[in-house]
Amino acid sequence: xxxxxxxxxxxxxxxxxxxxxxxxxxxxxxxxxxxxxxxxxxxxxxxxxxxxxxxxxxxxxxxxxxxxxxxxxxxxxxxxxxxxxxxxxxxxxxxxxxxxxxxxxxxxxxxxxxxxxxxxxxxxxxxxxxxxxxxxxxxxxxxxxxxxxxxxxxxxxxxxxxxxxxxxxxxxxxxxxxxxxxxxxxxxxxxxxxxxxxxxxxxxxxxxxxxxxxxxxxxxxxxxxxxxxxxxxx
Numbered sequence: 001x002x003x004x005x006x007x008x009x010x011x012x013x014x015x016x017x018x019x020x021x022x023x024x025x026x027x028x029x030x031x032x033x034x035x036x037x038x039x040x041x042x043x044x045x046x047x048x049x050x051x052x053x054x055x056x057x058x059x060x061x062x063x064x065x066x067x068x069x070x071x072x073x074x075x076x077x078x079x080x081x082x083x084x085x086x087x088x089x090x091x092x093x094x095x096x097x098x099x100x101x102x103x104x105x106x107x108x109x110x111x112x113x114x115x116x117x118x119x120x121x122x123x124x125x126x127x128x129x130x131x132x133x134x135x136x137x138x139x140x141x142x143x144x145x146x147x148x149x150x151x152x153x154x155x156x157x158x159x160x161x162x163x164x165x166x167x168x169x170x171x172x173x174x175x176x177x178x179x180x181x182x183x184x185x186x187x188x189x190x191x192x193x194x195x196x197x198x199x200x201x202x203x204x205x206x207x208x209x210x211x212x213x214x215x216x217x218x219x220x221x222x223x224x225x226x227x228x229x230x231x232x233x234x
Contacts, residue, residue, distance in 0.1 A: 001167050005142045005197040008190040015093050019186045024095070026178075026187040027136070028069055033181075036135055036163045037073045039221045043161045044074075047217070047229050048131060050081055057110075058085040059129040061157070063118055064137030065089035068096040068111070071133070072103055079107045087111045088129075090121055122152035132157035138204070138228075139164050139197040147207045154209050158232045165198030166226040172196070174224055204228040 013020040031037065044050070058078075062071050068089045075085065087109055089096055094115040104111045114121060132153055141149060153160055165171060175191035183191070205216040205228070213233050221227035 009186045022184045023186040026183040035222045041077045054082040060085045060131045061088040062133040065091045068100045084108045089113045131159045134162040151209045160230040162228040164226045165194045167198035167200045171224040199226045
């Protein structure tokens with residue numbers, strides 16, 4: 001399967017559109033079913049210096065954070081490891097509910113929502129963060145734009161973790177059956193588009209900026225997902 005990037009309906013819907021609200025609910029369920037919370041937690045424990053963040057807050061950015069609920073579930077797991085964090089939730093739309101912010105605060109995690117274009121934010125000169133996350137986000141970009149995004153991200157973080165759709169016949173077949181789970185028309189359309197734009201092999205590693213100082217890891221994750229990690233050497 002060749003990688004094909006096409007527009008997704010959800011990206012162009014107003015946040016309060018009932019179809020968008022329903023699709024975001026579908027995505028929360030699908031993240032749970034696909035195990036992305038566990039995939040990203042295991043990647044953080046394997047690649048991250050967890051012990052260091054028991055003595056100081058982790059500086060963390062999520063790209064394309066949506067409503068912030070996936071990261072909140074991660075925060076609950078990571079807080080159990082003794083980790084606190086200063087979080088930036090980056091998205092084109094401000095979707096983080098007050099209840100979600102309060103739940104982060106209850107864990108001792110501070111949260112700042114930033115509604116802006118990802119390239120505009122990454123191009124700003126600011127201190128490097130410890131961890132940058134991307135969940136079901138990188139597949140939206142064709143290879144030239146994605147290479148530019150990853151180059152900018154590499155300059156802004158010490159550890160980059162991503163969980164994306166796996167581009168495979170099995171994943172494509174499963175995407176076409178999401179109506180059986182009650183997913184709405186937007187989700188059913190976008191799931192097929194996402195799989196066709198997903199990743200296989202070491203495609204993300206090939207787009208990560210070349211040069212000394214980085215170690216990349218890339219592999220199938222779960223049944224339908226694709227994991228990627230890039231860690232800066234000390």
